[in-house]
Amino acid sequence: MKTMPVIQRNFFRLLRSGTFGRKDEPLEPMxxxxxxxxxQLALMHGVxxxxxxxxxxYSDDFFLRLSDRQKDNWHRITEETEERNKExxxxxxxxxxxFNHAHLRPILLKGQGFASLYDRPGxxxxxxIDIYFPYxxxxxxxxxxxxxxxxxxxxxxxxxxKYFRHGIKIEHHKQMMYLTNTLLNRRLQKIIDSEIRCCDSAYRIINGTKIEIVPHTLSLLIIIVRMARYIMNEGISLKQLIDFGMFLxxxxxxxxxxxxxxxxxxxQLQHMAxxxxxxxxxxxxxxxDELPFINFKNDTDTTTITDDIFDMNGSHTVDWFFTQGKHVFVTTSNSNAMLWHIRHTAKFFKYYPAEIFTNFFASFARSLSRIEE
Structure with missing residues (x-):
C-alpha cells in the first residue's frame, strides 16, 4: 500500500470505512x-x-477538505444509488x-442478495436481477x-x-455458474446440482418477500469462481471483492x-483462491484467520492485479470483438483490447492454468461469432 499514490491510499481508507467500519488510518491531504x-475511481468501480x-x-478528519460542489456530488451519488435499489x-x-405462486422455484444469484448483508443495503x-431455475x-x-x-x-x-421489467434488466440463467474447461465445468455442475437438491435452502427477506438464495457453502464457492472468471477476463472487481468479504x-x-x-x-482453484x-x-x-479454507504459506504478490484496479483507460475484453468489412479480411474492432487480453491471459496463467487457457480461446470464439454472415 505504501507504493500507491495518495489518491489510491485515501480511496481504500474510505472504502474500508464505508463497508467494514474500519477507520484505523488518518486521511492524507489532497x-x-x-x-x-x-x-471518478469510485464511480468506475460501482462503489x-x-x-x-x-x-x-471521516467527517472530523482534518484533511477531509471537500468543496460544496463535491459534497453535493457525493450526496447525489448516494441518493441515486438508494433510489435505484428501491426500484x-x-x-x-x-x-x-x-414465480413462487406458480411453483417455479426461482433462486436469486448475487446482486440484491448480497446487498442485504450490508449495513446499508441501499x-x-x-x-x-439474476435468477437461476434449477429444473x-x-x-x-x-x-x-x-x-x-x-x-x-x-x-x-x-x-x-435477458429482458426488462419496469426498467430493470432481468436475466434467467440456465447455469448458476460455468467454467470453460470441460472437465472442470462438469465437476462444477455436479457440485451445484447436488447441493441444490440435497441441502437446506437459504432465504432473504427483501421488500417483504421471502427470496430463496444459494445455500451458504455453495454460495461462497460461486463467489470464488465468479471472481476467478472476472479476474481472467476483466481484472479485479472491487464490488465482488467487498461481497466476498461481507459474506465471510x-x-x-x-x-x-x-x-x-x-x-x-x-x-483446481487453490492458487486463484x-x-x-x-x-x-x-x-x-x-x-x-478469517479465511480458513485458504493456505497462506507464501506471500502472494498482488501487484499484478492491483494495477488493473487503477487502469482508467477501459480497453478490456468487452471491447475485443471482430468484424468483417467489405473485403474478406476479419479485423478486431479494438487491437489494444486484444493485446490487453493476450497479456492479461499470460499474466494470470499461473493462477488457474487449467481454466485460463480454454477461457482465452472461448473468448476468441465468442468474438468471432459476432461476425456478420
Whole structure:
C-alpha cells in the first residue's frame, strides 16, 4: 500500500470505512482535483455510495477538505444509488411473488442478495436481477412468462434469457455458474446440482418477500469462481471483492469450510483462491484467520492485479470483438483490447492454468461469432 499514490491510499481508507467500519488510518491531504479523481475511481468501480459512507465516517478528519460542489456530488451519488435499489427491490419482490405462486422455484444469484448483508443495503450499487431455475420444466415456464410480460427480450445467448421489467434488466440463467474447461465445468455442475437438491435452502427477506438464495457453502464457492472468471477476463472487481468479504463476515459461521476446501481442490482453484484471499487481506485488511479454507504459506504478490484496479483507460475484453468489412479480411474492432487480453491471459496463467487457457480461446470464439454472415 505504501507504493500507491495518495489518491489510491485515501480511496481504500474510505472504502474500508464505508463497508467494514474500519477507520484505523488518518486521511492524507489532497487537492480538489485529486478528490475529483477519487470520485471518478469510485464511480468506475460501482462503489460511489460506499465511499460516500466512508467520507461521512471521516467527517472530523482534518484533511477531509471537500468543496460544496463535491459534497453535493457525493450526496447525489448516494441518493441515486438508494433510489435505484428501491426500484430493483420492488421489481425483484414482484417477480419472486409471481414465480413462487406458480411453483417455479426461482433462486436469486448475487446482486440484491448480497446487498442485504450490508449495513446499508441501499448503498451497494445494483445491476441486473439474476435468477437461476434449477429444473428445466420450471425454467421453460418462467421464460415463457418473461417473453409475454417483459420488454426488449434477448434470446441470443443460449445460456440465458435477458429482458426488462419496469426498467430493470432481468436475466434467467440456465447455469448458476460455468467454467470453460470441460472437465472442470462438469465437476462444477455436479457440485451445484447436488447441493441444490440435497441441502437446506437459504432465504432473504427483501421488500417483504421471502427470496430463496444459494445455500451458504455453495454460495461462497460461486463467489470464488465468479471472481476467478472476472479476474481472467476483466481484472479485479472491487464490488465482488467487498461481497466476498461481507459474506465471510456475515455468513461465514454457516459455511462448511471442510467441504468448500474439497471443492476448491476438485476445481483446481487453490492458487486463484489464494490470490483472491490475499487481495482481501491486503486491500480490505482482513485477517488470514478469517479465511480458513485458504493456505497462506507464501506471500502472494498482488501487484499484478492491483494495477488493473487503477487502469482508467477501459480497453478490456468487452471491447475485443471482430468484424468483417467489405473485403474478406476479419479485423478486431479494438487491437489494444486484444493485446490487453493476450497479456492479461499470460499474466494470470499461473493462477488457474487449467481454466485460463480454454477461457482465452472461448473468448476468441465468442468474438468471432459476432461476425456478420
Amino acid at each position: 487537492s480538489e482535483w485529486k478528490w475529483d479523481r477519487l470520485c 460511489g455510495a460506499l465511499v460516500a459512507d466512508g467520507i461521512k465516517a 430493483t427491490d420492488m421489481c425483484l419482490a414482484e417477480l419472486f411473488d409471481t 448503498h451497494r450499487s445494483g445491476g441486473d 428445466k420444466p420450471q425454467a421453460e415456464k418462467a421464460d415463457a412468462w418473461a417473453i409475454e410480460h417483459g420488454t426488449e427480450k434477448d434470446e441470443s445467448d443460449r445460456n440465458m434469457l 463476515r456475515k455468513e461465514g459461521d454457516k459455511v462448511d469450510f471442510v467441504k468448500l476446501q474439497k471443492w476448491i481442490g476438485k476445481l 489464494l490470490l483472491e484471499g490475499a487481495l482481501l487481506v491486503k486491500l480490505m485488511k482482513f485477517d488470514e
